[in-house]
Amino acid sequence: MTQHKTITAAILVIGDEILSGRTKDQNIGYIAEYMTRIGVELREVRVVPDVEEEIVAALNALRARFTYVFTTGGIGPTHDDITAQCVAKAFGVSIDVDERAVEALLTRMKREDLNEMRLRMCRIPAGASLIDNPVSAAPGFRLGNVFVMAGVPRIMHAMLDNVAPTLETGVKIISETVEAGLPEGAYAGGLKEIAERYSELSIGSYPSFGTQGVKNQIVLRGKDLALLAQGRAEVEALIARLEAERAAK
Amino acid sequence: MTQHKTITAAILVIGDEILSGRTKDQNIGYIAEYMTRIGVELREVRVVPDVEEEIVAALNALRARFTYVFTTGGIGPTHDDITAQCVAKAFGVSIDVDERAVEALLTRMKREDLNEMRLRMCRIPAGASLIDNPVSAAPGFRLGNVFVMAGVPRIMHAMLDNVAPTLETGVKIISETVEAGLPEGAYAGGLKEIAERYSELSIGSYPSFGTQGVKNQIVLRGKDLALLAQGRAEVEALIARLEAERAAK
Structure with missing residues (x-):
């Protein structure tokens, strides 16, 4: 792995219930934080x-552009669970009941309970490897650079833990946060000037309008710890200077 | 408005902080629920x-496909706030300091504090109308079918309240929920059969694996109240029958 190798990812959340607002997604933030932690962007x-x-169009757009694609949702036994067949279609491969998936389900239920709809959960595209589901047995799968996981957060977490050690990872992006008790407009000019000089860092400003007045955060992100520390020191000096100026007014 | 007019929307969330996991998005679920409530899909x-x-590519893809596009994030005064210029570029129009936006900011600050970076918040694409920001004055704007709003939830909520009465809306989608204390695989076959007969309804099953055992929800969604009530009654009968069968075992 070279020092500057970049591994990228996208998430595809599948489900009417998220778009209707009925279910509030909890998976995007979880996977985002997880990826940052292990060195995937x-x-x-x-x-x-x-x-x-x-689903097919989004999958094909994302898998062509990024190292990995993680999907959540749509792998249960009901008629609205169509993710597996969509992945097969996107890759142009066949899909059929997979004996490994049947075995996994049989660890949790009798063969006579394995009805037609439950067998849907065992339909896995040709060439895919399974992702173990320790919560409810029905597996996810990996095909190419696409990881198909459950939408139920508890199951998705377990699947991601199983998947993570198999991922290629890049240099971790570290972030540093500087608190600023000043309005963004007061430091935006100085911050822009620092951001231009530290073009290898990504520097963002995140305002917060609470009842306690302005509590903004300036976040510096990058892969080079020394550069990050130097950039942070400059931002801290900027904020300290502006706060002192304001206090002297 | 015809009975079956469908008004659609997409959300474009702009921001490194969501993708890094540093900030957990709260806007998607809020807008989703809001749209469902007012009759926008x-x-x-x-x-x-x-x-x-x-940003430009996503904007152009979404605004071509849906009635409305709502963006959140990237309209502050710092160098990483580039949404306005991206919208101008996507529409192929010019962008400049807008006197209406300057006036809005001057209700909150002195003219001498309106520095170069704060003036960035007044840069509005040609032809756009402003969206009032009662929280921190810096306005959002509407250009064509795109609504550009702040990422800070409190400000976005106020902007959406200002925007909502101007939207064309369709027939509201109503949803009905049936609780099922059975594993999905037990009712998936019967539910599929109902879903096929009620093709005008969207019927989904949402599992939950808690410490209290299975507590699934079957959600029926549609625009025709009578059909919805009829579908719901069929689903309830299915679940009651299966629960009785299970109890008799």
Whole structure:
């Protein structure tokens, strides 16, 4: 692995319930934080409905652009669970009941309970490897650079833990936060000037309008710890100077 | 407005901080629920980084497909706030300091404090109308079918309240929820059969794996109240029958 190798990812959230607002997504933030922690850069997220052509189009757009794609949702036994067949279609491969998935389900239920709809959960695209589901047995799968996971957060977390050690990772992006008790407009000019000089760092300003007045955060992100420390020191000096000026007024 | 007019929308969330996991998005779920309530169908969500070509490409893809596009984030005074210029670029129009936006800011600050970076918040694409920001004065704007709003939830909520009465809306989608104390695989076959007969309804099953055992929800969504009530009664009968069968075992 070279020092500057960049591994990228996208998330595809599949489900009408997120778009209707009925279910509030908890997976995007979880996966985002996880990826940052292990050194994978999340570059895009899409949420699409349970509609085959939408899922296939989004999958093909994302898997062509990023190192990895993580999907959540749509792998249960009901008629609205169509993710597996969409992945097969996107890759142009066949899909059929997979004996490994049947075995996994049989650890939790009797063979006579493995009805037609439950067998849907065992339909895995040709060439995919399974992702173990310790919560409810029905597996996710990996095909190419696409990881198909459950939408239920508890199951998704377990699947991601199983998947993470298999991922290639890049240099971790570290972030440093400087608190600023000044309005953004007061430091935006100085911050822009620092951001221009530290073009290898990504520097963002995140305002917060609370009842306690202005409590903004300036976040510096980068891969080079020394550069990050230097940039942070400059931002701290900027804020200290502006705060002193304001106090002297 | 005809009975079956469908008004659609997409959300474009702009911001590195969401993709890094540093900030957990709270806007998608809020807008989704709001749209459902007023009769607008949210069809897609994308999250992209603070990168001009990504924002422009996503905007152009979404505004061509949906009645409305709502963006959140990237309209503050700092160098990483580039949404306004990206919208101008996507529409191929010029962008300049807008006197209406300057006036709005001057209600909150003295003219001498309106520095170069704060004036960035007054740069509005040609032809746009402003969206009032009662929280921190810096306005959002509407250009064509795109509504540009702040990323800070409190400000976005106020902007959406200002925007909502101007939107064309369709027939509201109503949802009905049936609780099912059975595993999905037990009712998936019967539910599929109902879903096929009620093709005008969207029927989904949402599992939950808690410490209290299975507590699934079957959600029926549609625009025709009578049909919805009929579908709901069929689902309830299915679940009651299966629960009785299970109890008799």
